[in-house]
Amino acid sequence: MSEGDGIMPRLYEYQGKKLFRAGGIPVPEGRVATTPQEAQEVAQSIGFPVAIKAQVLAGKRGKAGAIKFAEDADEVYHIASNLLGKSIRGMEITRLLVEKKLNIKKELYLAITADPSSRQPVAIFSAVGGMDIEEMAAQDPGAIIKKKIDILRGFRDYDGLNLVRKAGDLSGAEKLSLAALAAKLYRLYRQYDCKLAEINPLVLTDEGFVAADARVDIDDDAVSRQTGLELEAMEDAGERPPTPLEIAAGKIDAFDHRGSAHFVQLDPGAQYAREMGLVPIGFDCVGTGASLAVMDELVPLGYYPINFCDTSGNPTASKLYRVTKIIFSQPEIQGYVFVSCVSSQQLDNTARGIIKALKELYPATGGKPNIPVVLAFRGAWDDVAQRLFEDHGIAQSPLVKILGREATEKDAAEAFDRLYRAWQGGDKVEG
Amino acid sequence: MKDNLLQFEVFSGGKVCIDLEKCKGCVSKVCIEACTGTGKPEAFELREGLPALRVDPAALKKGGCVECLACELDCQLYGNKGLTIVLPMPELDHYLEAAATKPVYMR
Ligand code: SF4
Numbered sequence: 001m002s003e004g005d006g007i008m009p010r011l012y013e014y015q016g017k018k019l020f021r022a023g024g025i026p027v028p029e030g031r032v033a034t035t036p037q038e039a040q041e042v043a044q045s046i047g048f049p050v051a052i053k054a055q056v057l058a059g060k061r062g063k064a065g066a067i068k069f070a071e072d073a074d075e076v077y078h079i080a081s082n083l084l085g086k087s088i089r090g091m092e093i094t095r096l097l098v099e100k101k102l103n104i105k106k107e108l109y110l111a112i113t114a115d116p117s118s119r120q121p122v123a124i125f126s127a128v129g130g131m132d133i134e135e136m137a138a139q140d141p142g143a144i145i146k147k148k149i150d151i152l153r154g155f156r157d158y159d160g161l162n163l164v165r166k167a168g169d170l171s172g173a174e175k176l177s178l179a180a181l182a183a184k185l186y187r188l189y190r191q192y193d194c195k196l197a198e199i200n201p202l203v204l205t206d207e208g209f210v211a212a213d214a215r216v217d218i219d220d221d222a223v224s225r226q227t228g229l230e231l232e233a234m235e236d237a238g239e240r241p242p243t244p245l246e247i248a249a250g251k252i253d254a255f256d257h258r259g260s261a262h263f264v265q266l267d268p269g270a271q272y273a274r275e276m277g278l279v280p281i282g283f284d285c286v287g288t289g290a291s292l293a294v295m296d297e298l299v300p301l302g303y304y305p306i307n308f309c310d311t312s313g314n315p316t317a318s319k320l321y322r323v324t325k326i327i328f329s330q331p332e333i334q335g336y337v338f339v340s341c342v343s344s345q346q347l348d349n350t351a352r353g354i355i356k357a358l359k360e361l362y363p364a365t366g367g368k369p370n371i372p373v374v375l376a377f378r379g380a381w382d383d384v385a386q387r388l389f390e391d392h393g394i395a396q397s398p399l400v401k402i403l404g405r406e407a408t409e410k411d412a413a414e415a416f417d418r419l420y421r422a423w424q425g426g427d428k429v430e431g
Numbered sequence: 432m433k434d435n436l437l438q439f440e441v442f443s444g445g446k447v448c449i450d451l452e453k454c455k456g457c458v459s460k461v462c463i464e465a466c467t468g469t470g471k472p473e474a475f476e477l478r479e480g481l482p483a484l485r486v487d488p489a490a491l492k493k494g495g496c497v498e499c500l501a502c503e504l505d506c507q508l509y510g511n512k513g514l515t516i517v518l519p520m521p522e523l524d525h526y527l528e529a530a531a532t533k534p535v536y537m538r
């Protein structure tokens with residue numbers, strides 16, 4: 001890719017369209033602009049009328065006022081000036097895609113995604129496009145046609161024809177053209193290790209089918225082999241761009257598959273926690289099930305984990321070290337809870353990673369933190385893990401509680417609650 | 432490599448560095464046994480009274496060193512603080528430099 005900066009597992013529309021163009025899927029003529037003047041130049045070079053589309057990772061951009069149309073250069077300048085620098089759902093608009101406005105005869109939907117229940121890719125088609133697939137499913141479930149794809153056999157034009165043949169108001173030639181597009185979209189999905197390759201809407205114009213929008217989500221675990229895309233390894237943050245801490249965390253697993261360390265900020269800035277009157281805390285669990293169970297115990301007690309983190313699959317101690325430093329770097333946290341599920345991973349390694357991080361973050365106290373910390377080690381080498389915290393003197397801090405395999409999720413949450421209250425009452429860290 | 436510095440790279444990016452000057456004054460030489468536990472690669476041996484690599488550094492970098500951090504933490508507790516494992520995180524460093532509000536551990 002060009003455009004200067006690296007891209008993330010969820011691509012912007014303009015990045016997705018570059019892949020579409022390269023894969024033989026028609027897209028409107030257009031280019032990216034970062035200033036109103038540049039937007040005017042692009043519009044003049046492709047001809048009026050044009051569409052001006054804010055490049056943010058948010059759905060329903062049309063409703064949010066992020067897609068506008070212009071008939072002349074003055075209008076382009078005015079719209080671009082209004083959009084650039086503004087925010088859509090908390091995301092700042094820094095780029096606009098200026099494209100030739102399409103003469104739309106019909107809107108359709110086409111996507112290839114992963115079906116987790118059958119563990120196969122699935123092709124999804126609807127002769128009604130332009131709204132999101134969930135809305136479509138609610139309004140007219142019969143309009144959505146799905147075909148599972150045998151990954152060994154692939155997806156050919158005739159599979160595409162099977163997918164679209166029930167679209168009643170299309171001609172035979174249009175169906176053939178759609179079928180070929182579906183096969184191209186599948187090739188792109190496989191080539192770039194996608195989780196989702198979606199065209200919504202796929203529009204029928206006088207010149208044939210054109211991808212009016214592009215959504216391409218790359219599997220974040222495939223980033224290391226998608227070297228041609230110059231992808232930035234980072235955690236999948238869903239509908240918003242990743243935070244700097246998530247970008248840092250994404251590097252941990254990028255090339256090292258010895259266990260995993262997934263970190264996502266659930267509440268960056270802790271605004272939600274504050275609004276709800278909850279105490280923001282840092283959080284790490286071994287296993288997502290344990291995470292949910294511990295969160296369920298913490299929230300009623302008044303504590304809100306502002307990040308999710310799962311360090312499982314027997315990660316190296318160095319992964320725990322790195323991710324613990326990231327969790328503690330969230331400025332808002334007023335405590336930290338680590339709980340392992342009853343796991344078979346080497347918890348002594350987990351403990352060493354956390355200890356090294358604490359010792360570096362708190363050199364003056366030999367690793368004793370200045371916020372309440374609960375660590376529950378349950379599973380293989382849990383006795384060694386607990387002993388290490390004793391040996392390094394961290395367990396002796398009044399702000400630290402180390403629990404073993406007999407502890408439940410509730411015990412861990414209640415232990416944290418006691419520590420937090422004592423801390424608020426004035427317990428200090430001994431040097 | 433300096434005579435008094437023994438170092439090798441690790442798979443995730445970073446280095447294990449041993450200051451052999453400090454090792455001269457170390458009684459326990461605990462790093463040797465720290466790296467002989469279950470599933471560990473036994474990276475070190477004593478040669479003329481000092482730690483030396485008994486495994487090719489290329490193999491250690493390939494994942495032979497499992498980055499358990501045992502050698503470093505044991506050296507800190509029972510050795511002469513000669514062994515340091517440096518695990519860079521440039522993206523976190525940039526974030527911290529630019530952060531308007533400092534994290535709780537810096538306060
Ligand atoms: S324990 Fe530390 S100081 Fe002692 S020999 Fe090993 S590396 Fe050197």
Ligand code: SF4
Pocket residue numbers: 447465466471472473474495496497498499500501502503
């Ligand atoms: S980090 Fe672990 S595996 Fe690597 S040299 Fe030290 S003790 Fe050995």
